[in-house]
Amino acid sequence: MLLQNRILPRLLLLPSTTHLTSQHLFRPSRFPHRLSLSPRSNALSHLAASQTVDPTDTEAPHGEVQVQLLVDRLFVPPGASVAAGDQEAVSARVLKGSNIVLGPYARCDAQVVNADFVKSSVRPEDCPRDGLPEFALVGRSNVGKSSLLNSLVRRKRLALTSKKPGKTQCINHFKVNDSWYLVDLPGYGYASAPHEARTNWDEFTRNYFLSRENLVSVFLLIDASIPSKKIDLDYASWLGQNKVPMTLVFTKCDKRKKKKNGGRRPEENVETFQNLIREYFEAAPPWIMTSSVTNQGRDEILLHMSQLRNYWLKH
Ligand code: GDP
DSSP, X not given: OHHHHOSHHHHTTSXXXXXXXXXXXXXXXXXXXXXXXXXXXXXXXXXXXXXXXXXXXXBOTTSOBOOOOOGGGOBOOTTOEEOTTOHHHXXXXXXXXXXXXXXXXXXXXXXXXXXXXXXXXXXXXXSOOSOOOEEEEEEBTTSSHHHHHHHHHTOSSTTHHHHSTTTTTSEEEEEETTTEEEEXXXXXXXXXXXXXXXXXXXXXXXXXXXXXXXXXXXXEEEETTSOOOHHHHHHHHHHHHTTOOEEEEEEOTTOOOTTTTTTOOHHHHHHHHHHHHGGGOSSOOOEEEOOTTTOTTHHHHHHHHHHHHHHHHHO
């Protein structure tokens, strides 16, 4: 199957170790082994030596929380390597609010200059055929998918297109910078939808995941302001078991009212979710904390997409 030929899924199968390198898995980079863009320093994170969530976590001035990381839970992108004992250097390369190391394929094409709705498709076969790389956004209804899409492209209402009657059950393609796609997939878990309709949507999106050759990564959105839902865990494990490349995007990380949200803070929900899916992944999948209210994670997601996309284009 073509999916097997995609290199990125192999990243999910890297053995868990304190010395990670992807160089033995990938052809040598044609880019120099240094960053080819000047990442904004505020997009970069800090690494902890020995614990994942720090209960005394420090909040940034605008309410963003730093989650501390173990080296062996980092996502090391193609062309990058991480050596234990080199924490300061690694720390400088981890995207803020994520476990994602910034590698040599992240480039200055990360920011969105223009974005346009292209088409709605009812079958994977009807999707654009120009072969441009794409990233699919998927998540439970109300997870904040439209808000994130609008935040990424800095347009207040672009994702409204996906919410128009008749489009909510479609694969909606948005072309970015005339060179790649953001794809809005139908939300899942509608409590009010008839069982039959839900099953159809599931089959429809699963077919898309398994057949779409230019799908670089699925971005699975999880609401970090509430405790994990079984349906999200099922979705993540299905993607893991089918080796569909996945990035976990935790949404609504600005919501910090403890009682209202089951007494747990977003970073605690993020940690729990990862612990629950760990058995399905031999190495930690990339994850990132976001908020469409504060725009936390926006630049970081775009940098992550840039490095995945540029690697994909070169191989
Ligand atoms: P969708 O159904 O997944 O497309 O979700 P929407 O983007 O329409 O968002 C659902 C609700 O969550 C709306 O009321 C949004 O205002 C709210 N929301 C979305 N993202 C965030 C966020 O990052 N923080 C907070 N506090 N609310 C959000």
